[in-house]
Amino acid sequence: MQPGRPRQIVTLAILLGNFLSAVEATAVSAAMPTAVGEMGGVSRYGWVFSVYLLTSTITVPLFGKLADLYGRRVVYHVSMGIFLVGSVLCGIAGTFEQLIVFRAIQGLGAGGVQPIAITIIGDIFSLEERGRIQAVFSGVWAAASLAGPLLGGWITDAFSWRWIFFVNLPFGLVSSWMLHRSLQEKKQRSEHRLDILGSLSLMAAVSLLLLALVEGPGAWGWTDLRTLALFAVSAVSLVLFLWQERRAPEPMLPLDLFKNRLIAVASVGNVLIGTTLFALTAFVPMFAQGVLGGTAVDAGTVLTPILLGWPISSTIAGRYLMRIGYRTFALLGSFLLISGGALLAAVDAATGRPQVLLSMLLFGLGLGFTSMPYLLGPQNAVSWNQRGVTTSSVQFFRTIGGSIAVAALGALLNARLHRVDPALNPNAALDPVLRAKTSPEALAHLSSALLFALQGVYLVMAVLVAGSFFVAWLFPKGAAGVHIHPERDAEAPRT
Numbered sequence: 001m002q003p004g005r006p007r008q009i010v011t012l013a014i015l016l017g018n019f020l021s022a023v024e025a026t027a028v029s030a031a032m033p034t035a036v037g038e039m040g041g042v043s044r045y046g047w048v049f050s051v052y053l054l055t056s057t058i059t060v061p062l063f064g065k066l067a068d069l070y071g072r073r074v075v076y077h078v079s080m081g082i083f084l085v086g087s088v089l090c091g092i093a094g095t096f097e098q099l100i101v102f103r104a105i106q107g108l109g110a111g112g113v114q115p116i117a118i119t120i121i122g123d124i125f126s127l128e129e130r131g132r133i134q135a136v137f138s139g140v141w142a143a144a145s146l147a148g149p150l151l152g153g154w155i156t157d158a159f160s161w162r163w164i165f166f167v168n169l170p171f172g173l174v175s176s177w178m179l180h181r182s183l184q185e186k187k188q189r190s191e192h193r194l195d196i197l198g199s200l201s202l203m204a205a206v207s208l209l210l211l212a213l214v215e216g217p218g219a220w221g222w223t224d225l226r227t228l229a230l231f232a233v234s235a236v237s238l239v240l241f242l243w244q245e246r247r248a249p250e251p252m253l254p255l256d257l258f259k260n261r262l263i264a265v266a267s268v269g270n271v272l273i274g275t276t277l278f279a280l281t282a283f284v285p286m287f288a289q290g291v292l293g294g295t296a297v298d299a300g301t302v303l304t305p306i307l308l309g310w311p312i313s314s315t316i317a318g319r320y321l322m323r324i325g326y327r328t329f330a331l332l333g334s335f336l337l338i339s340g341g342a343l344l345a346a347v348d349a350a351t352g353r354p355q356v357l358l359s360m361l362l363f364g365l366g367l368g369f370t371s372m373p374y375l376l377g378p379q380n381a382v383s384w385n386q387r388g389v390t391t392s393s394v395q396f397f398r399t400i401g402g403s404i405a406v407a408a409l410g411a412l413l414n415a416r417l418h419r420v421d422p423a424l425n426p427n428a429a430l431d432p433v434l435r436a437k438t439s440p441e442a443l444a445h446l447s448s449a450l451l452f453a454l455q456g457v458y459l460v461m462a463v464l465v466a467g468s469f470f471v472a473w474l475f476p477k478g479a480a481g482v483h484i485h486p487e488r489d490a491e492a493p494r495t
Contacts, residue, residue, distance in 0.1 A: 030300025059111030064392020079112025278402030309364025333369030
């Protein structure tokens with residue numbers, strides 16, 4: 001870092017980026033039911049989330065590797081720039097298809113912003129400070145996320161959902177400018193080879209899998225030749241990716257990392273965290289707006305308890321993690337996640353909002369306790385020159401879990417709606433303008449069908465979060481200090 005430039009400036013820049021990421025996630029979740037209802041695309045509702053998660057998933061390990069090779073700062077600027085361009089394009093999208101494409105561009109940049117921010121924090125803070133600063137990040141994330149649903153819902157109701165995306169611009173530009181001025185990495189430049197084949201084969205594997213999950217159950221059918229072909233080519237691409245990562249001199253996703261039991265278990269844990277978080281973000285606002293008849297503000301605020309519980313539990317975990325150990329907090333978090341999943345699976349129109357809010361609080365507490373060991377554990381288990389790719393790898397598994405879950409659960413939602421009535425058009429239950437023009441009888445039928453579809457989604461989610469207990473049980477025992485790499489802070493940027 002430049003002389004006289006305290007690390008607090010870098011921290012503030014990264015906090016702004018984290019604030020941006022949090023506002024984007026929750027504001028969009030509040031606006032999407034209205035946006036999709038307006039454009040008549042409820043059958044492809046999952047794509048708005050899945051395509052964003054897909055592209056961000058693919059670029060997470062790539063940006064992490066680039067950050068290790070060329071430095072954190074330049075890669076952060078590039079990823080933030082792509083994210084902001086995608087945000088502007090989303091705001092001016094003229095059709096639903098354009099929105100999907102522009103969300104993909106936005107996701108390309110998002111794949112680098114948050115993991116590189118977390119990696120920089122791991123670089124400039126010592127092991128003892130790292131848990132506390134991650135707790136601060138959780139607090140800022142919570143504050144931003146609390147504002148996000150309210151802001152997103154208010155903007156959608158008062159103006160248009162399009163304005164949600166323009167909120168990203170000032171925060172992103174200021175964050176990049178501050179980081180550019182304050183973080184100076186002294187890293188020798190040398191010739192490097194990017195793992196292009198690994199990146200392309202992974203992109204093909206994940207993209208084709210998601211396409212099969214989204215289109216297979218509805219448009220084509222599971223036994224259709226096109227669906228089976230997508231699954232087959234996806235599997236071949238995955239085998240090619242694994243083969244390439246074993247032979248590449250500088251692999252995008254070093255498979256040797258997963259010989260470490262802590263990193264392997266944390267990766268599986270992050271799959272479940274991503275599955276839980278993104279599924280809640282995608283499908284709980286739909287219940288508030290489509291079943292309970294709420295506004296976009298109501299759709300956003302139903303997620304608020306998550307954003308209250310998460311910083312409380314992550315702050316506790318950050319303070320005591322090194323003394324108590326990773327496994328204890330992972331088990332505690334899994335118990336809370338299972339409790340929240342059970343409540344959500346039992347929700348109906350009669351129990352309604354109070355039960356959903358309590359479920360969201362339990363989910364938030366559980367996610368806070370589990371996310372800290374699953375993030376800090378891998379960071380502390382490797383040396384500095386592997387921290388970027390390690391952090392990005394565990395983030396990759398979080399987003400891959402979310403992207404596949406949203407696609408699969410979206411397919412389940414559509415299948416259950418089709419089971420009620422093949423000719424059903426649930427857009428009127430989500431779009432306030434159409435809802436006002438729909439008769440009470442027709443609206444009651446739409447809401448009932450949507451509730452039936454969502455109950456199936458929530459039941460599957462409950463089954464999935466139950467797996468978090470078994471993953472936590474596999475986490476290595478003992479105090480966190482026994483799992484620390486001896487060269488974890490070597491070559492880190494000076495503060």
